[in-house]
Each structure stands twice: as C-alpha cells, then as structure tokens.
Amino acid sequence: MNIVITGASKGIGFEMAKLFSNDENNTVVAIARSGQLLKELKNACIRQNLKNKLKTIVFDLEETQSIQTILIPEILKYVNTVDILINNAGVLINKPFHDFELSEINKLITVNFISHSILIKELIPYIESGFPKHVVSISSMGGFQGSSKFPGLSYYSAGKAALSNLTECLAEEYKNNGIKFNCLALGSVDTEMLRKAFPDYKSITTAADMAQFIVDFAMNGYKYFNGKIIPVSSTTP
Numbered sequence: 115m116n117i118v119i120t121g122a123s124k125g126i127g128f129e130m131a132k133l134f135s136n137d138e139n140n141t142v143v144a145i146a147r148s149g150q151l152l153k154e155l156k157n158a159c160i161r162q163n164l165k166n167k168l169k170t171i172v173f174d175l176e177e178t179q180s181i182q183t184i185l186i187p188e189i190l191k192y193v194n195t196v197d198i199l200i201n202n203a204g205v206l207i208n209k210p211f212h213d214f215e216l217s218e219i220n221k222l223i224t225v226n227f228i229s230h231s232i233l234i235k236e237l238i239p240y241i242e243s244g245f246p247k248h249v250v251s252i253s254s255m256g257g258f259q260g261s262s263k264f265p266g267l268s269y270y271s272a273g274k275a276a277l278s279n280l281t282e283c284l285a286e287e288y289k290n291n292g293i294k295f296n297c298l299a300l301g302s303v304d305t306e307m308l309r310k311a312f313p314d315y316k317s318i319t320t321a322a323d324m325a326q327f328i329v330d331f332a333m334n335g336y337k338y339f340n341g342k343i344i345p346v347s348s349t350t351p
C-alpha cells in the first residue's frame with residue numbers, strides 16, 4: 115500500500131510511520147518540518163526492517179501556497195497512487211483566548227485545518243486510483259461536540275472541530291468516488307503535545323498504542339465507517 119502521513123517526525127505520527135513501514139510492501143511517505151527527526155525515523159525503520167520503503171519529505175504545512183507546487187510533486191516522486199492518507203500533523207498553543215495574537219490564530223487554523231484540506235484536495239485524484247481510498251484525519255476530543263473543554267485550548271479545539279466537520283462534508287461530496295473519510299477525535303496520548311497542554315498530567319495511553327489503533331483503523335475502518343467522527347478516549351482529558 116502507499117501511505118502518506120503528515121506529522122511523522124515525532125509522537126503518534128512517528129509511531130504510525132514505523133508500524134506501516136515494518137511491512138516492506140508498504141511505501142510510506144512521512145512529512146514533517148524537522149529533517150533531523152525524520153532522519154531518526156528513517157534509522158528506526160531501518161533497524162526494524164532493512165527492506166522498509168519509508169520516504170521522508172521535509173515540509174512546513176504552514177506554507178499552504180507551496181502544497182500544490184512543492185509538496186505534491188515531492189510526494190509523486192515516490193508514489194503514483196495513494197491508498198491511505200493520514201492527516202496527523204498538528205500544533206497546539208495553550209493560552210487564554212484574550213491573549214492570542216493574530217499570527218498565532220493563523221498558525222493554529224492553517225496547520226490544523228487549512229493545510230489538511232488542501233492536501234486532501236490535491237491528493238484526491240491519486241486517492242481515487244488507490245485502494246482502500248481511506249482518508250483519516252486526526253482530531254481531538256477538544257473539538258468534539260459535547261466533550262469536556264479546557265481553558266487555553268480555544269483555537270486549537272476550534273481548528274480540530276473544523277477538521278472533523280470537513281470529514282462529514284467530504285464523505286457526502288465524494289460518496290460516489292469510493293473515497294472514505296473518517297475522523298478520529300483523540301483523547302490524551304503521552305506525547306510532547308500533551309505535556310505542553312497539560313504539564314501536570316500523565317496519560318496512560320502511549321504514542322505507540324494509539325498509533326497501533328489508528329493504523330488498524332486506517333487499514334480496516336473504511337469497511338464499516340464513512341463520514342464519521344469517532345471519539346477515541348478512555349479518560350478526560
């Protein structure tokens with residue numbers, strides 16, 4: 115399978131890229147800003163399976179103007195169809211609503227929502243030629259209607275809610291193309307992002323455990339779900 119994962123340099127994305135790469139039939143295209151961390155991912159995949167087909171691309175998703183002109187041609191150097199796209203990259207800024215600068219609001223909405231929407235749009239022709247044609251977007255319980263909310267996470271949560279909603283809209287719009295769109299609203303996972311959001315909180319879910327769940331869902335969930343926003347959380351937060 116050909117799998118594209120954003121935000122693969124650390125945390126959950128890193129673990130997902132490793133899991134998918136362990137199968138040498140998979141070509142995994144891993145995207146993030148940090149070339150150094152992507153090199154560490156490459157080394158981890160080599161240690162795990164010498165025949166892995168992990169490809170890495172250093173790209174800042176905040177540069178939305180360059181997704182079509184730079185990122186897509188880079189991806190197409192490695193794969194000519196996409197079977198699974200995982201929109202996992204995310205950024206969190208934790209501060210009171212009143213104190214947000216416009217540049218911070220733009221960053222949160224651009225990385226957590228707009229970049230994913232453009233990547234989906236640009237990759238749709240290649241996903242249409244793939245199988246199982248599954249687009250999995252990684253949202254948060256903070257962006258899930260009716261869930262507990264936390265001060266400081268207003269724009270992060272609102273951006274995640276937009277990504278969740280987009281999933282429902284695209285499932286309807288592309289229902290005749292065979293593409294399945296689902297969104298996983300994650301609860302707490304022990305990563306750098308969580309430590310930043312909740313410094314005194316320790317999650318019982320590891321990045322590796324959550325990655326295993328998402329990988330299984332990406333490979334099988336398309337059979338049972340389309341246009342769904344699924345809470346994946348056993349605790350609050």
Ligand SMILES: NC(=O)c1ccc[n+]([C@@H]2O[C@H](COP(=O)([O-])OP(=O)(O)OC[C@H]3O[C@@H](n4cnc5c(N)ncnc54)[C@H](OP(=O)(O)O)[C@@H]3O)[C@@H](O)[C@H]2O)c1
Nearest residue numbers: 121123124125126146147148175203204254302303305307
């Ligand atoms: N951990 C949790 O408790 C939790 C809960 C709910 C939802 N989530 C969601 O799960 C996803 C993964 O989070 P995580 O906990 O694994 O976070 P993480 O460890 O902070 O990893 C975030 C990933 O996103 C990448 N990224 C950030 N900004 C980027 C940009 N501008 N362009 C390209 N890549 C960018 C980072 O790579 P670079 O820095 O190298 O670019 C990194 O690989 C996120 O969408 C997050 O919102 C996490």
